[in-house]
Amino acid sequence: MNRADLGKQPAQVAAMFDEVAANYDRTNTVLSMGNAALWRIATTKAVAPKPGERILDIAAGTGTSSASLAKSGAHIVAADFSAGMIRVGRERNAGNPNIEFVQADATALPFADGEFDAVTISFGLRNVVEPKKALAEFYRVTKPGGRVVICEFSTPQIAPVRAGYYAYLRYVMPTLVKFASSNDPAYDYLGESIEAWPNQRTLSGWLREAGYRSVAYRNLTLGVVALHRGIKPERSAAPAAS
Template sequence: MFDEVSTHYDRTNAVLSMGNAALWRISTTKAVAPRAGERILDIAAGTGTSSAALAKSGAHIVAADFSEGMIRVGRERHAGNPNIEFVQADATALPFKDAEFDAVTISFGLRNVVEPKKALAEFYRVTKPGGRVVICEFSTPPVKPIRVGYFAYLEHVMPRIVKLASSNAEAYDYLGESIAAWPNQPTLSSWLREAGYSNVAYRNLTLGIVALHRGGIKPADSQSTSPAS
């Protein structure tokens, strides 16, 4: 499905989010706080838009995605950027060593993983002691009128917009359903703690339509690469 929408993926996201996608990317980049010389894993990186923002710091970004089509477009777009390395990878079975990355981040991709808890365990495994995880994902607006209006938008308005903006509108049929079925902010926070991360916190963006789970720092004195009990 993502192979089929890779060509116009970023344009469609900008339209569907009413321009907020760029603001969410800025918030996520600030939360990751990339530094020159760091090695950062950007999972579900798609065409590398989020990776490019992180790479401006001078950090080396490994842009991983399950979709071969997304990776192909990303490599073409960022061929001249030596700080971005594209790798096709499964979030639940990452092809990386234990404790390899200073930070792991994923934006709007964890929702698409069949076994998200397994993916979180993998994120923990490849994070260095003292490293951090940042997750930006659609979530549940806490205020009921906003929540009702948002889900109405997903069900009735968004499908019409997709038909105009996407190269394959049918591929987006799942989007509203996947967002509505996704757990709320406290639940995802609990999953991060179960995976072994500490100091977990989240911040709502755009009235809770999106939540930025920007704590999740692995203890610096941790000696184990397996999830804490």
């Protein structure tokens, strides 16, 4: 069985997600204790898709988030690095004219400058080997005046909540994975990657460095997840120096 490590080599990450694609959504529902659906609703509201808009959903996986966005009448480009995820997503969303699946690398997007009204990624930026490079690509393909929305695991601000959350990742989640997934090692990596991921202020800083303005975030589930937002200026400013 394949599992990535915190080096996040693209081939390893893709192979890992290829293997878990078929049961990915079910496993996420179990491990999030049902919160995954609530986080998806919050993300869709933050993106605020409108009919006729063109929206890029990166790390779209099997298209669950894309389907939520597509209900608005917007055209959703569901991009993912994993061929296995794309295959399952196309099968599950066959017949939905508002979703287009594309295999793509978040750090080298195959799209034109300013092509999308909004760019969003849910629980995927953490798995990119060069997240700042990905954010620069998100900025490039966002239209002036367009928006970015990132939903990602984060750092609970209350110490007892943080301690309990990390205990869940280390001791409870591995047990649940045995019942919900066919690839235990893959979810060992996911737990490790969550703990290693920077906090809310750091990611907000990265968005500003990429060039986004009006950057803000709000915590979901006491900071277990954070929803980050930003706007690309109408007159595109040069990204801040890192």
